[in-house]
Amino acid sequence: MPSAHIDFDFTSDKVAQRVLKMRSSAVRDLFSAATREDIISLSGGMPDVSLLPQTSIRKAVKAAADDKRALALQYTATDGLLGTKQVVCDLVRDVGIRCKPADVLLTTGAQEALDLVAKAFIDPGDLILAEGPTYLGALQAFSAYEPEIRCIPLDNKGLRTDLLEEELAHIGKGKVKFFYTIPNFQNPAGVTMAPERRKRLIELSEEYDFMIVEDDPYGRLRYEGGHALPLKALSDKVIYLGTVSKTFAPGLRTGWVIAPHCVLARINLVKQGTDLCGSAFTMVVVEHYFRDTPWQKTLQTFIETYRERRDAMLAALEEFFPPEATWTHPEGGFFVWVTLPPYVDTGSMLTTALEKGVTYTPGDSFYPKASAGRNCMRIAFCFESPENLREAIRRLALVINDRLELYRAFLDAGAIKGTGTG
Numbered sequence: 478m479p480s481a482h483i484d485f486d487f488t489s490d491k492v493a494q495r496v497l498k499m500r501s502s503a504v505r506d507l508f509s510a511a512t513r514e515d516i517i518s519l520s521g522g523m524p525d526v527s528l529l530p531q532t533s534i535r536k537a538v539k540a541a542a543d544d545k546r547a548l549a550l551q552y553t554a555t556d557g558l559l560g561t562k563q564v565v566c567d568l569v570r571d572v573g574i575r576c577k578p579a580d581v582l583l584t585t586g587a588q589e590a591l592d593l594v595a596k597a598f599i600d601p602g603d604l605i606l607a608e609g610p611t612y613l614g615a616l617q618a619f620s621a622y623e624p625e626i627r628c629i630p631l632d633n634k635g636l637r638t639d640l641l642e643e644e645l646a647h648i649g650k651g652k653v654k655f656f657y658t659i660p661n662f663q664n665p666a667g668v669t670m671a672p673e674r675r676k677r678l679i680e681l682s683e684e685y686d687f688m689i690v691e692d693d694p695y696g697r698l699r700y701e702g703g704h705a706l707p708l709k710a711l712s713d714k715v716i717y718l719g720t721v722s723k724t725f726a727p728g729l730r731t732g733w734v735i736a737p738h739c740v741l742a743r744i745n746l747v748k749q750g751t752d753l754c755g756s757a758f759t760m761v762v763v764e765h766y767f768r769d770t771p772w773q774k775t776l777q778t779f780i781e782t783y784r785e786r787r788d789a790m791l792a793a794l795e796e797f798f799p800p801e802a803t804w805t806h807p808e809g810g811f812f813v814w815v816t817l818p819p820y821v822d823t824g825s826m827l828t829t830a831l832e833k834g835v836t837y838t839p840g841d842s843f844y845p846k847a848s849a850g851r852n853c854m855r856i857a858f859c860f861e862s863p864e865n866l867r868e869a870i871r872r873l874a875l876v877i878n879d880r881l882e883l884y885r886a887f888l889d890a891g892a893i894k895g896t897g898t899g
């Protein structure tokens with residue numbers, strides 16, 4: 478994976494101003510380091526696709542190749558193939574969303590859906606609200622269209638709707654374009670929005686006249702606790718984004734938008750200029766996988782495996798991390814969010830962590846302004862074995878303890894006053 482670093486630049490006076498403002502994704506930049514043999518990676522949210530049964534994949538791919546209508550090899554409608562859209566309707570019905578194929582538009586992963594929503598709805602200077610921290614890929618997608626993005630804090634019950642209300646009262650009605658949220662097992666914080674807060678968010682969207690973009694890649698990966706209804710099941714107006722990346726495979730690059738027709742029509746329009754249509758071949762593979770193979774069994778294997786890994790990570794955190802650290806306890810998904818004392822900068826600590834053979838994602842990547850989240854980190858438990866996770870947390874604890882020792886020595890020497898924001 479090439480890094481976004483540029484050595485020689487003959488384009489500097491030609492490149493678009495908005496591109497000059499873009500930040501590269503820390504996760505993408507860490508990708509090559511994270512695949513080094515000696516490194517245990519806690520940085521990427523990669524599903525463990527080795528758990529997928531080869532027979533099911535072969536069957537779905539063969540069905541696409543053998544399709545008599547050769548649909549899979551042709552351009553398709555911009556909103557995607559009908560059969561695959563019907564499969565999406567069947568999948569989301571399980572989580573409480575009722576829709577028809579006409580309410581669905583297929584995308585190249587949820588990431589393209591984020592870009593299309595931004596392309597269709599954001600003008601430069603528009604105000605967008607999101608949870609803080611939030612998914613860095615969404616920040617990248619939105620930033621390309623130059624909005625102002627403000628973050629509303631989370632706690633263990635997800636979005637602080639009380640703080641959102643305060644912010645909205647300050648901003649006023651009709652000033653926010655949309656609120657972007659990941660209610661289930663949030664990326665990066667791992668927390669889930671409580672049902673009463675979901676309801677409140679919908680009420681606020683009506684009261685203050687903004688759209689809600691609900692991004693739900695992890696909703697089906699629940700390891701404990703009860704299912705909470707998606708926002709889309711509570712209000713038809715919500716723009717709901719889904720993907721097969723975490724329940725099947727990200728290599729298929731298949732996602733979807735479920736939204737009112739006035740929204741889909743605009744997204745359809747901007748998608749035409751982006752790629753005409755998604756890959757019909759992968760749409761047909763996805764359709765056959767979810768229609769003709771025992772995918773629920775595979776999903777159960779994913780759930781059991783990730784639950785074991787989550788438990789291993791949480792146990793290792795208890796065992797090795799210093800008392801100054803706190804972390805979230807995700808009921809599903811891929812991520813734990815760790816908060817260290819305010820004077821620790823997890824970005825500058827990463828080089829030492831890499832030397833010790835472990836990677837994570839520094840917290841500031843998940844905020845629109847790099848000054849926030851610097852004492853935090855996201856650690857992913859989805860990809861490594863329980864043994865490797867324990868070893869990774871042990872190594873990371875050594876790095877953190879070294880930092881804390883250093884700061885304690887400074888404190889003793891009176892060089893740092895109290896717990897500054899450093």
Ligand SMILES: Cc1ncc(COP(=O)(O)O)c(C=O)c1O
Pocket residue numbers: 522585586587588589612614659664692694719720721722727731732
């Ligand atoms: C919250 C969130 N949204 C969107 C995506 C992108 O998903 P996809 O692989 O479908 O493009 C991810 C991927 O990790 C994610 O965590």
